[in-house]
Each structure stands twice: as structure tokens, then as C-alpha cells.
Amino acid sequence: MTINKQLLKALTSNSRRSVTDLAKQLGLSRITVKQHMEQLERQVIDGYTVRLKEDVEAKKIKTLVLIAVDQKMIKRLTEQLRKIESVVELASISGEYDYAATLSADNTASIDNDIDTISQIEGIQRTMTSVILSTKFRR
Incomplete structure (x- = not known):
């Protein structure tokens, strides 16, 4: 596995690790890891984010909404859906x-409201919703 792949794997599991810790884990010098991270940040890494603890994430209501759309309105529909926070x-x-x-929200009322909003967007032909009961694993 290349250094970049090893580094991406390590950062994916915990992006808060220091360059020193990453260097120790990969058996590389700190400067080598820093150079590779800078290269990845220019070419591959779009940003770093927060991953909530499992017990916090498990309290959220998540749904998968399948959406059939009028093909002529796809670009506009994408922008409308982007505006819905959940x-x-x-x-x-x-x-x-x-x-x-x-969709992810703190309660079913928010999810219900947002699904209603989605179904009322012009160009949405139909939807089908499933509640996500649990996440078995995430990478």
C-alpha cells in the first residue's frame, strides 16, 4: 500500500491525529508525512469533518427517500433539495x-415536514421513504 493510501486510511479513521502520531503509526519521518499530507490536501482531500459518537448519532432519525423526478427539471430540483437542511x-x-x-434530523416531526416539502417541489413525481433503523458500520 502506498504512503498516500496508508495516510488516507489513517486519517479516515481519525482525522484529528497529529502529524507526529501519524508518522509513528506509519513508521515514517514527520516531514515525510507532512509533505504527503500537503500533497493530499492539494489533490485529494476536500476537507476534514466531525463524526458524532455512535450514541449521539443513534438518537438521530434517518431516512432514505427515493425520488422520481421530471428529467427536464433535474438541475433545479437538485438546488431545491440542497436547501433542505436535513x-x-x-x-x-x-x-x-x-x-x-x-435525511437526518432530531425527531420524526422534522423528517415528516421535510418529506412533505420534498414531495411538494415542482417536478417531483413521487417518493418512497424508508426509515433507517440502525447503521451496522461506517467507514
Whole structure:
């Protein structure tokens, strides 16, 4: 495995680790790790984020909403869906539906309201919603 792949794997599991800790783990000098991190930040890494603890994340209500859309309105629909705060991910998919949106909120009322908002956007033809009961693992 290349240094960059090893570094990305280590950062994916914990992006808060210091360069010194990463260097120790990978058996490399601190300067080598720093140079590789700078290269990855220029070319590959878009940003660092916070991952909530499992017990905090488990309290959130998450749903997967499949969305069929009018193909002529896809760009506008994407922008409308981006404005809904609980939509944390939007993927285009193949099959009967065009999009799969993952929603996450603190309660069912918020999710219900946002699903109603989605279904009322002009160009949305139909939706199908499933509640995510648990996440078995995340990378």
C-alpha cells in the first residue's frame, strides 16, 4: 500500500491525529508525512469533518427517500433539495427512481415536514421513504 493510501486510511479513521502520531503509526519521518499530507490536501482531500459518537448519532432519525423526478427539471430540483437542511446526502441512482436522498434530523416531526416539502417541489413525481433503523458500520 502506498504512503498516500496508508495516510488516507489513517486519517479516515481519525482525522484529528497529529502529524507526529501519524508518522509513528506509519513508521515514517514527520516531514515525510507532512509533505504527503500537503500533497493530499492539494489533490485529494476536500476537507476534514466531525463524526458524532455512535450514541449521539443513534438518537438521530434517518431516512432514505427515493425520488422520481421530471428529467427536464433535474438541475433545479437538485438546488431545491440542497436547501433542505436535513438532506445530508443526495445520490443519482439507476432504476425506477432517479435520486436517493438521505435525511437526518432530531425527531420524526422534522423528517415528516421535510418529506412533505420534498414531495411538494415542482417536478417531483413521487417518493418512497424508508426509515433507517440502525447503521451496522461506517467507514
